[in-house]
Amino acid sequence: MKKSLVILCGVLLVFGVMGNANATLEVIGTASYLGINYNLIYEDDQGLVWLDYTKGYAFWGNQVTWAAGLNGAGVLTYNLNPGISVSWVGDWRLPSTDPSVAYYAGYGYSGPDQTGKYSYAGGYNMTNSEMGYLYYESLMNKAFQATDGTYPQPGWGLTNTAPFNNLKTDRYYWSGTEFFLDGTPPYIGGWLFGFEGGVQGYGTKSYDCYALAVRSGDVSFAPVPEPIDIDIKPGSCPNSINLGSKGVVPVAVLTTEVFDASTVDPSTVKFAGASPVRWTMEDVNGDGDVDLLFHFKTQELNLTEDNTEATLTGFTYGGQPIEGTDSVRIVPTK
Numbered sequence: 649m650k651k652s653l654v655i656l657c658g659v660l661l662v663f664g665v666m667g668n669a670n671a672t673l674e675v676i677g678t679a680s681y682l683g684i685n686y687n688l689i690y691e692d693d694q695g696l697v698w699l700d701y702t703k704g705y706a707f708w709g710n711q712v713t714w715a716a717g718l719n720g721a722g723v724l725t726y727n728l729n730p731g732i733s734v735s736w737v738g739d740w741r742l743p744s745t746d747p748s749v750a751y752y753a754g755y756g757y758s759g760p761d762q763t764g765k766y767s768y769a770g771g772y773n774m775t776n777s778e779m780g781y782l783y784y785e786s787l788m789n790k791a792f793q794a795t796d797g798t799y800p801q802p803g804w805g806l807t808n809t810a811p812f813n814n815l816k817t818d819r820y821y822w823s824g825t826e827f828f829l830d831g832t833p834p835y836i837g838g839w840l841f842g843f844e845g846g847v848q849g850y851g852t853k854s855y856d857c858y859a860l861a862v863r864s865g866d867v868s869f870a871p872v873p874e875p876i877d878i879d880i881k882p883g884s885c886p887n888s889i890n891l892g893s894k895g896v897v898p899v900a901v902l903t904t905e906v907f908d909a910s911t912v913d914p915s916t917v918k919f920a921g922a923s924p925v926r927w928t929m930e931d932v933n934g935d936g937d938v939d940l941l942f943h944f945k946t947q948e949l950n951l952t953e954d955n956t957e958a959t960l961t962g963f964t965y966g967g968q969p970i971e972g973t974d975s976v977r978i979v980p981t982k
Contacts, residue, residue: 672786675811676867677728681718685727689811690867691786694778697734699724699861702814702821708838708853711822715742715861731872737864742824745777745839745848757793770849777823778862779841780848787812792845806843817844820857827851871969876909877902878960878972882932882941887974889958891951892981896925896943899960901972903937912940912970917962921950953978 672692678685679699687700703714718724718740728734749765756768766774772791775781783789787808794801806817820842826835827850840849840857851857879900880887889897899919903909914927924942932939942960951958959973 673811675729676732676734677726680725680727681723687811687813688726688728690865691782692867693786694781695737695864695866696778697863697865697867698782698812699740699863700812700814701861702816703859703861705819705856705858707856708822711857711859712742712824714859715740715824718861731870733868733870735866735868737866740861740863742822742859743778743782743841743862745780745823745825745841747776747825747827747839749776750774757791757795757797757799759795770847772845772847774848777825777839777841777848779821779823779843779860780846783841783843783846789846792847804845806846815843816858817842820849820851820855822857822859871967873961873969873971874907874964876907876960876970876972877904878974879932880958880974880976886977888977888979889946889949889951890979890981891946891949891953892979893946895946897946897949899942899944899974900932901940901942901960901970902933903939909940910938911964911966913963913965914940914942917942917960919944919949919960920958922948951976951978953980 674690675687676690676697677688679688681699681701689698689700691698699718703711706714716739747769750769751767752769754768755771756766757772758767759773760766766776772793773784773795775784789806789808790801790804792801792804793799806815809815820840823839823841825839827837827839828835837850837852840851841847842849879902881898882900901909901912910929914924917924919942922944924944927940927942929938930941931937932941955976955978957973958976959971961969961971963969
């Protein structure tokens with residue numbers, strides 16, 4: 649196996665370029681590691697979050713320990729994009745390989761048969777590893793050797809990398825899955841993947857390879873509210889609200905160059921937790937555009953004497969959340 653590993657690495661060392669992203673990959677935020685921010689990339693098809701950082705090459709055991717160490721308190725500091733939430737499943741680890749759908753040994757390129765299994769253990773056109781799936785399916789790259797045996801096939805290599813910035817092509821990456829020849833322990837090595845030509849291999853654990861960290865997670869994408877302009881008590885300054893009043897507070901959603909107030913669904917609107925008792929379409933500020941004027945019962949407002957701002961929320965008829973804030977002056981109740 650050592651000889652075949654050297655041959656495959658020789659293929660990997662040719663060259664590498666960078667290209668476009670596939671729609672199944674999305675940057676959901678960053679993680680600060682060793683004082684530098686690296687992208688967190690969600691791969692929807694596999695339900696994985698990738699840390700876009702390549703760990704310098706080292707033995708298999710060292711890389712396994714490195715990935716596990718990312719789970720320590722304060723090692724990674726997360727900064728998720730607005731509207732993103734992650735429910736983590738498991739810990740940070742090296743990417744896995746599923747050898748159960750491949751033959752226990754041998755080199756090939758023909759891809760899976762009709763049952764989804766491979767007649768070889770290492771080679772090209774294999775997606776039975778998380779890195780292989782990333783390379784072929786999510787990034788949509790081509791193998792050095794085509795399924796019909798042609799090599800080099802046109803357009804082969806890591807031509808599509810985005811949104812990744814730190815994938816390397818000059819040597820293999822370790823998988824966290826161990827390799828064994830006869831299907832039973834003891835394990836003699838680890839699985840490998842090379843991003844230059846999309847080749848899967850295996851080798852002894854003493855071989856120096858790069859490492860990526862990955863973590864399973866359920867990612868939710870909540871729509872980010874569109875900021876809108878509102879005017880509490882139009883024509884009044886300051887916007888005084890007497891919480892002891894039994895009247896109503898007018899609040900206008902203003903039409904601007906970038907937002908049409910008529911698109912707001914009044915049934916979804918809340919102001920300081922209260923629903924409107926009535927609304928009308930009229931030009932509130934005299935700019936010639938029709939605005940949406942709401943009235944809210946003062947007694948229903950969730951405000952205290954400490955509040956200096958109040959917020960209106962809601963949705964457009966198209967389902968886009970909206971949010972606008974204006975200043976208030978709370979008049980103490982007697």
